[in-house]
Amino acid sequence: MIVKTSGWPNASVPEGVRIYAVGDIHGRLDLLERLLDLIQNDSETHRAACTHLVFLGDYIDRGSDSKGVVSRLISEPPHGFSRVCLKGNHEAMLLTFLEDPGASANWLHNGGDEALLSYGVDPGIVQNALYSGRAGRAGLAEANAAFRALLPDDHLLFFRGLECCFRSGGYLFAHAGVRPGVALDCQDESDLIWIRGDFLRHPGDFGAVVVHGHTPAHAPEELHNRIGIDTLAFRSGKLTAVALEGSRRWFIST
Numbered sequence: 680m681i682v683k684t685s686g687w688p689n690a691s692v693p694e695g696v697r698i699y700a701v702g703d704i705h706g707r708l709d710l711l712e713r714l715l716d717l718i719q720n721d722s723e724t725h726r727a728a729c730t731h732l733v734f735l736g737d738y739i740d741r742g743s744d745s746k747g748v749v750s751r752l753i754s755e756p757p758h759g760f761s762r763v764c765l766k767g768n769h770e771a772m773l774l775t776f777l778e779d780p781g782a783s784a785n786w787l788h789n790g791g792d793e794a795l796l797s798y799g800v801d802p803g804i805v806q807n808a809l810y811s812g813r814a815g816r817a818g819l820a821e822a823n824a825a826f827r828a829l830l831p832d833d834h835l836l837f838f839r840g841l842e843c844c845f846r847s848g849g850y851l852f853a854h855a856g857v858r859p860g861v862a863l864d865c866q867d868e869s870d871l872i873w874i875r876g877d878f879l880r881h882p883g884d885f886g887a888v889v890v891h892g893h894t895p896a897h898a899p900e901e902l903h904n905r906i907g908i909d910t911l912a913f914r915s916g917k918l919t920a921v922a923l924e925g926s927r928r929w930f931i932s933t
Contacts, residue, residue: 691848691923693847694925696727696847697924698847698850698923699732699920701714701908701918701920702919702920703895703909704913705739705740705742706738706740706741706913707743707744707748708747708751710933711918712751714931718732718931722759722760729761730760731762732760733762733763733890734764734765735854736764736766736768737769737770738764739770739790740794741789741793741913742912742913746794746798746799749837753833753834765843765844765852765853765854766841766843766854766872767855767872767893770838777826777827780819780822783819795826798829800829804818843866843868844871849887851886852891855870855875856871856893857870858870863885889904890905890921891906891907891908891909892907895909895911896911897910906928908930916933917933
């Protein structure tokens with residue numbers, strides 16, 4: 680566990696509220712379980728009237744247990760917590776694959792193959808879909824049909840019901856970030872789940888401190904206008920959360 684006290688008291692959450700925002704999980708159920716234990720232990724030493732878990736998206740792909748991660752997220756949250764799950768670009772790619780497999784082979788080459796395997800799709804079908812130049816649209820359609828047959832209804836409802844952002848006090852939570860110069864309540868879904876350069880390079884105020892994942896770094900990034908907590912968990916073994924209470928911030932990592 681890594682806990683760091685913040686030096687940026689420029690935003691706050693409402694009185695009596697604590698938020699734990701969790702970065703990109705990418706199929707690492709083992710790290711998610713470990714981080715939830717750390718968060719629960721931390722919450723016992725920092726009691727609040729209302730405690731939220733905010734998951735920033737990219738629950739699936741790349742790691743070996745996408746299905747297990749989603750099953751954990753749709754189960755009851757830890758006692759005393761409420762939960763908000765946001766959409767990441769990988770969930771968006773999965774939904775596109777379900778709707779139009781022929782137009783979404785890119786998902787499979789960005790970790791979607793591991794997601795399909797975790798749901799029990801036959802490895803041969805996944806391989807044919809990955810190399811669609813050999814199998815053509817038929818290979819992608821076969822993978823789509825197999826995935827649809829194996830995808831639990833409650834998982835599909837979870838993917839379809841994900842929100843794109845969440846606001847609390849002086850913070851806005853989104854998977855990727857926001858478009859500079861656009862009001863927070865007018866942001867486009869594509870920017871909220873995909874943006875990088877224009878958001879990351881922007882030196883000014885966004886209207887709230889943006890807590891985001893999507894862009895990996897070796898350690899949490901804490902700037903005056905944004906907090907990035909994607910620490911490449913699927914590869915590094917380091918899944919990170921930022922805890923927010925009043926104007927205080929601290930980080931917890933596996």
